[in-house]
Amino acid sequence: MEHLLTDIRVQVMRHMRTQIRMKIWIIINLIQPILWLTMFTQVFKSLSDLPGMEGMSYLQFFAPGVVVMTVMFGSAWAGMGMLQDIDMGILSKMLATPVSRVSIITSRIIASMLILLLQSILIFTISVIMGVNIATGVPGVLLSIVIVALLGLGFAAFSNGLALYFKRPEPLMGIINFVSLPAMFLSSTMMNPDLLPGWLDTVRQFNPVDYAVVGIRGLVLEGYIWSELWQSLLVLTVWALAGIAFGTLMFRKHAS
Amino acid sequence: MSIVQTSQLTKIYPGNIRAVDGIDFEIAEGEIFGFLGPNGAGKTTTIKMLNTLILPTSGTATVVGYDVAKKPSEVRRNVGYVSQDVGIDEHATGRENLTLYGHFYRLDGKTIKHRVKELFEMVELTDYADKFASTYSGGMRKRLDLAMGLLHQPRLIFLDEPTTGLDPQTRNHIWSYIHSLSRQMGITIFLTTHYMEEADQLADRIAIIDHGKIITIGTPGELKQSIGGDVVTLSNRFSANEERETFVKRTQSLLSGKPFVLEMQPIEEGLAVYVDNGESAAPAILSLLAGEGVEVQTLSVSRPSLDDVFLKYTGRTMRAEEGTATTYMQLKRRRGPR
Numbered sequence: 166m167e168h169l170l171t172d173i174r175v176q177v178m179r180h181m182r183t184q185i186r187m188k189i190w191i192i193i194n195l196i197q198p199i200l201w202l203t204m205f206t207q208v209f210k211s212l213s214d215l216p217g218m219e220g221m222s223y224l225q226f227f228a229p230g231v232v233v234m235t236v237m238f239g240s241a242w243a244g245m246g247m248l249q250d251i252d253m254g255i256l257s258k259m260l261a262t263p264v265s266r267v268s269i270i271t272s273r274i275i276a277s278m279l280i281l282l283l284q285s286i287l288i289f290t291i292s293v294i295m296g297v298n299i300a301t302g303v304p305g306v307l308l309s310i311v312i313v314a315l316l317g318l319g320f321a322a323f324s325n326g327l328a329l330y331f332k333r334p335e336p337l338m339g340i341i342n343f344v345s346l347p348a349m350f351l352s353s354t355m356m357n358p359d360l361l362p363g364w365l366d367t368v369r370q371f372n373p374v375d376y377a378v379v380g381i382r383g384l385v386l387e388g389y390i391w392s393e394l395w396q397s398l399l400v401l402t403v404w405a406l407a408g409i410a411f412g413t414l415m416f417r418k419h420a421s
Numbered sequence: 422m423s424i425v426q427t428s429q430l431t432k433i434y435p436g437n438i439r440a441v442d443g444i445d446f447e448i449a450e451g452e453i454f455g456f457l458g459p460n461g462a463g464k465t466t467t468i469k470m471l472n473t474l475i476l477p478t479s480g481t482a483t484v485v486g487y488d489v490a491k492k493p494s495e496v497r498r499n500v501g502y503v504s505q506d507v508g509i510d511e512h513a514t515g516r517e518n519l520t521l522y523g524h525f526y527r528l529d530g531k532t533i534k535h536r537v538k539e540l541f542e543m544v545e546l547t548d549y550a551d552k553f554a555s556t557y558s559g560g561m562r563k564r565l566d567l568a569m570g571l572l573h574q575p576r577l578i579f580l581d582e583p584t585t586g587l588d589p590q591t592r593n594h595i596w597s598y599i600h601s602l603s604r605q606m607g608i609t610i611f612l613t614t615h616y617m618e619e620a621d622q623l624a625d626r627i628a629i630i631d632h633g634k635i636i637t638i639g640t641p642g643e644l645k646q647s648i649g650g651d652v653v654t655l656s657n658r659f660s661a662n663e664e665r666e667t668f669v670k671r672t673q674s675l676l677s678g679k680p681f682v683l684e685m686q687p688i689e690e691g692l693a694v695y696v697d698n699g700e701s702a703a704p705a706i707l708s709l710l711a712g713e714g715v716e717v718q719t720l721s722v723s724r725p726s727l728d729d730v731f732l733k734y735t736g737r738t739m740r741a742e743e744g745t746a747t748t749y750m751q752l753k754r755r756r757g758p759r
Contacts, residue, residue: 168527175524183512258508258569261472263497264525421476 172265176272198288201231228292229381230354236281236317237374241341243277243321244328251332260420270325270416277321278314285310305384315401316377322408326415348374373404423447424577424609429480432466440466442633453603455624456613459739463633464613468579472502485576501570501578507562511555515546515565518554526573540568560591577609599623617727629731636734648725648733649683651699656691657718671715686732
């Protein structure tokens with residue numbers, strides 16, 4: 166147990182260090198949410214004239230979506246780091262040491278979580294500076310981060326699992342692109358659910374991304390709508406656990 | 422007591438590929454044991470079974486006193502592994518790489534600091550300890566890699582093709598480290614290589630492996646002696662292919678059954694003739710061939726090398742630069758008409 170914690174700690178440090186050292190990565194991650202918040206709100210500006218969306222700026226409506234999108238896109242690519250370790254022979258070298266097996270995938274997921282935590286706080290801060298009013302205040306932001314963390318956990322775990330399964334970047338990249346854009350559009354990320362066509366309203370019930378958006382949007386726009394919140398938390402917990410189960414299974418298969 | 426002992430160790434990959442096919446060998450503590458064979462012979466698969474990265478399909482292996490299948494963590498704690506591809510993190514400094522592995526090997530913080538310093542001195546990287554590994558040259562990476570395998574003072578270290586792809590000077594440098602590890606620190610070394618010279622220079626004992634099977638095992642001296650006295654190499658290397666084939670065939674039939682000829686083996690440039698005494702056999706061969714009108718373009722007499730040992734047991738030569746074994750037939754085909 167003591168070894169497990171040390172193993173996780175030193176590897177999380179390694180992954181964080183790798184990220185932080187890439188200056189371009191930091192710059193892009195700072196600029197991207199600002200760009201999304203300003204650009205998309207310009208593109209969809211007139212949406213706030215539609216019935217059901219009137220009375221609020223699109224920015225107010227879209228800010229929760231930006232948090233979710235950033236986290237989803239960020240954590241969906243988490244498996245690339247694992248691929249690099251496989252490719253460079255780092256993973257097999259690690260496996261020849263007594264290092265705890267489970268710590269290798271756990272530390273990657275934890276590092277992804279820490280990064281998305283920082284990203285979410287950053288986006289919320291920028292949103293507030295740009296004039297978004299968060300109905301539930303700081304506690305609401307914290308709860309939002311829990312919600313988005315569960316979403317990201319699932320994505321990061323699935324991504325790592327797929328990396329271990331395919332052992333090559335191309336299929337992983339294909340799947341990430343194939344899944345992430347539809348996951349965003351087949352949800353209420355950009356549009357009020359009441360204005361979505363019926364079939365899409367049904368499809369989004371199966372989309373974990375939508376549960377994160379609905380949960381956080383409620384906290385930002387209205388307040389604590391517990392019926393919605395519990396549903397979001399429950400679905401996203403199942404999503405995260407499914408991801409962890411898949412990731413662990415793939416790792417076991419790879420390591421043996 | 423032997424530090425490694427295998428019994429009918431076998432690895433079969435899907436598709437019934439017998440990568441390692443029932444091998445038996447023992448390594449004594451303190452020995453440098455060379456595993457020599459062309460690429461794809463089963464060297465890396467054997468190492469991976471011995472250091473618990475993959476499970477044997479059948480057979481057993483005991484490493485540092487533990488069964489690899491039953492007690493993998495005990496094995497890992499006591500062995501070091503330097504893999505073929507340098508598994509270092511390029512986005513980290515040399516020191517960070519070493520420190521990480523110190524934790525993996527369950528050393529405490531103080532010991533890690535101490536060992537890291539010691540190892541940087543040993544592999545002469547102290548000045549580069551805090552530079553990113555991405556700035557290291559190939560030889561420096563290999564030295565860092567070597568240091569990573571030694572952090573926990575293992576009793577046994579596996580070196581999988583430690584000098585492949587390195588320039589001759591760096592290769593000599595690595596050889597001297599390997600030598601001093603064994604002689605000064607008493608670490609047992611299991612070394613795989615497809616360089617004859619490397620095995621010859623370093624190993625106390627050599628096993629030659631081909632197609633997953635150990636063909637022969639012994640000290641370099643013993644292996645060479647098993648061939649007999651000398652090798653007389655006859656060639657007409659300046660001729661066209663068809664002529665060379667005729668030359669080989671005719672020479673073979675003329676020399677067969679002669680009392681001074683122990684064995685013959687066609688090679689790339691002609692024919693290798695194994696004889697008891699090269700100095701007396703060479704003129705005898707020449708006059709015999711001249712009498713029959715066979716022209717020999719070059720002749721050399723040499724002591725047998727490990728190349729000859731490999732050739733004798735497999736009928737093929739090992740092409741060190743490619744690391745693959747080439748049969749005489751393949752060579753002929755590859756050349757084609759000029």
